[in-house]
Amino acid sequence: MRSAVVMAARAGASSVTQQEAASALQARQHLRRHFGYLPIPIAFYLVFCGMALTHVPIDRMYPAETGLYSALVTTGTDAITTATTMKYVNIGSQSDVFSWLTDTFIPTTFVTTDYNGKNLTNADFFRRIQLFHSILGAVEFQTTSATLVACSGSGPLQTIYPHCHDVADVATEYFYLDAGTTATEATALVAAKQANGTWLSLATTKLDMTLATYDGELKIMNIVTYALSFGLGGYIHLESDIVAVPTDPYDGAGPIVLDVVVGLFFLGTLLAEVRRGRQRRLRDLVGFWHVIEWASLVAICVFYVLWAILCSYIYDGNFTILLTAVGASSASFNHGTNATSARANLTQLTGRIKLMGQIMTSVRVVAMVVMLLLVARILRAMRFHPNLNVLTSTLARSLSLFGPLFCVYAVCVAGFVSAGHILFGERLHAFSTLGYTLVTVINLSFGQFDFASIADINYYVALFYYWSTLIVLFLVLFNLMLAIVLKSYDQVTETHAANRSVLAEMSVLARHAVGRDVTAALHGKLQSTKASWSAKDVATDLGISEARARRAIRDVKTLAQVQRAPETTAVESDSVVARLETKIDRLEATMAQLLTQLQATRPSTPADVDV
Template sequence: MLAAKGETPAAAVEARGGLGTAKALSALKENDEITLSYQEALYAVKARKNLRYHFLYLPFPIAFFLVFAATALTHVPVEVMFPTENGLATTLVSTGTFKNIQTRADVFPWLTKTLFPALFVTTDYNGNNLTSDRHSRIVEVHKLLGAVEITTTSAEETDCGLEGPLGVIYKPCHDYDNPTINVPIYIDSNADAATAIATIVEKQASGTWITPATTSLVINIATYNGEVDLMCITTLQVEFQIGGFVATKYKMASIPAGTSIATAAYWGIWRVVEWGALAAVLAYYVFWAIVCDGIYDTTLSSQLTALEVSGTIDFSKAQESTDEGKMLLTHVMERYRSMGDLMVAIRLAAMVALFLLTIRILGSFRFHPRLNMVTATLGASLHSLGPFFFVFVVCLAAFVVSGCLLFGEKLLAFSTIGHATVTVVDMLFGQFDLAAIFDVDYHVALVWYWCAMIVLFLVLFNMLLAIVLAAFDTVREEKAGPTRSVTEEFSIIAKELIGVEHFWHHDAPKRFRQSVRDGNLQRFNSNTLSEHLHIGKDEAKGLIHNMKVLSAGADLDKSKPKDDKSVERLHDRIDALERAIASLVQQLQLPPMKME
């Protein structure tokens, strides 16, 4: 068929394309001979060894991370700690008026009407008397241990150091920086609410327990929950600060009572990470062993028995008969508090260990440019992030200090440098109560807020993003090379490890590698491999394809130039030297000048 008038031959071919062109391309693809150079074959043999090592090593840091994460969650049973601590916090902290204490006088109604009725429980919600073994159970499951310890601290009176009329108007002052601890009060765990309330009413009537000199009130409550085998030490603290502000704080530490102890080259950054992870894991188990030693200590068990089971100590009796019991309870409370601090240390050690193990896993990805892209980008951006971080800290400090000066007298979020730092950082991530600073001074707050957002967020945060993206582009250019596929490389190595090449391909890849090492093969195409290895042509093509995939990763240990500008400068110097030589040659070829 001839082309239509005015139609070019190429257009005619394209017009007849359709199915005929597709068949032609398919036939061309089928008949195309896949070849492999000898250098590519050597690269494939080398890369296969390296990839085999890396893919075999990769599961170990991942498995170590998973095993440690599982053991950490076993030793720190968060799934039972959460309802336990929140159940206590709901009853002792959220319910009633603990968070609403604003003056020293508010302490007494909170103790008598909220706290003690929740601690010293002797009746159910219908008013029926409970059996003795169910007395003093907070929310029916948390049994009080020993006694409730109530301690106050006081500031000694001191001269205000004021002269003139002000010294006459206001005196005396108090030394808030050096408070003294007063004699604690102990209320027996077997007491009823009426007895405990009577003790506080008597203290209130005396007028000497909580006075203007009182700086803090600390209540320590030790409990045990047999349902989940968990002990808990709760500290309720009321601080009477120097300016009249009352701060309420609470701290809870849970200690599993039925613990179990599980048996769990050259220096460089990745070696430091690896050994740091092991050190963090070791620290985790050291702290855990100390806690276990405290839990299973026979002395602690006998002390708890003396406090709760034997009935030899009654804190409701006269002062003389309970001195030994108070010393014993104080010792037990100190043990619980120390174990609570150790539980915090255990969690911190677990966090550090998991973080370092995660970095270790990322470090094991370095063998592959696609898997190593994130780690390499962060490493390449470090030299630029250092100066940027310094500038960011300076700007952040300016807005933190200015925020303290502008809003610190009215808002808790800006009352200290630490609070202000957290507040400004939260503001950058959108977690900020803008209405609070507007209530202080609308116009000043508006100017301060927008200046902070423009400088810290719009400018510096975008600069941070630009630095990381520039580092990413640099890493991508440095790692530009043969296209590599993680899945194909892993599939080839995995098939070799599970024996596919032995049972399915009759060790054809192994015989190919041996032939390359011995130099028996110089031409690598499907026909040559099919004859030499006694395999089918399609299988030979697949083998060549696999070798090409492996050869792309043969530059694993090759160092690449970090800066192409040095090469450009070398070329410029060579060009300048060539021009100088050419100029010298021209001068030598000039005829000599005649002397007159």
């Protein structure tokens, strides 16, 4: 019995029917169209990535920003002794600000000696940080001070604390350290400010420091900003940022060529979508994948609008004049007849570079959005094949089941966020705001949190909070979500991806593209003669070897297994399910009425007549 089954299976594998040949011919046309289109969105993505990385030169921005960050932000030691230098992130009081300025910032910024302590003889190396980043103009210090007013309230508490500060009524003061200042001179100026006692005082609410540099080796401008916010409770919030901007993004033909190629892909995609829109109904054009197509086109337009604005600032003649006036000027920014104009030019220059940095950040964010949308277009192009469509199919099935569970997850997260904020917010920065607490709770649920940081506050409360968060959010809810995803993946692979192979189908199409079209010839023969041919019959009639005939039959059977996917498979939604249920109910009601009518019109039988 078993041998008979094996022989029958071999006979079926070495023969082909007319229906299989017809299905293979139709499937081949379908696969040729989709496999032929697939490289287009992939190429679009790669070209855009190449263009974005050319306009946003990360390979030059990273060493520039990292060099400045290591010199101006991380320089110093964590151990605070009389023999160590203060690190910026360790500033905890106003006196620490002066220690950091005199011991760390000034020696690093105003360099006049090499690493051996010898004076620099080459004037080109003056005014440079780490001998690479030339300081433009001066370092700007802006202090904001609040007005002293009477504290609100009455009684003994007002007597104990009579005066407060109105942070809404502030005054601003500027102070500059010229780029040509030596470290000794800069230290003396800061020491004089400290001795005066009014530059940083109890009324000071904020200290902003701005430093603009240019690296000619990398052709990168940098804007370095420090923001020290002095809270009314004595807490100092520290922020620092470094933004790099290329000074000549079109220094060759490469960027222009990439822009042109991206424009060609953009126009091709736009024309294809417009043509598709004319051929289809409006309801079909608001589907998920069509929204992705149009969103990618809109995002590319936004990217180039921002890029055009940035380039207009970079290549502006007034910007060049400001660079020359500030960078090549030797005027003092604090005293002298030209101090006012020098400060005005420096303020305009730093403001312009800050604006350019903000636009550059926006360009990078929009570029990220475009890249993600272009990746989604690639996933859309892969939907024709179940093995390539496994990600989107799994997500579609999972999202349809995530609704109720996500509501439960959101409620639990909200509970742990509010509890963590009220328990630990007064002591820990990670819980000081609801936003920070949300991020902390998510990290805690994935094990990225140090229990010791909350254990020092209240061990038993922290222990209960920590393990309850892990158990509920991770061990239960997260694993339920993971189970839904795995179940959806199993359903997708079992239902759609069985008996299909991307490599096998691509190899069949490649052989048919470079060799004789045996499938079409075989289909024509089967239509005109008999319905089933063996490998020997195919070899004899088509004039090929029997081995090639068997391979042709295997190709036909491979293509015959292809089940054409619908062109627009939208993600299942509640509205679609509701309409389907309504139709089923209507069909059941119609069938019930039909059954009632049939029973009413049934002819009488002798058994139905009473004797």
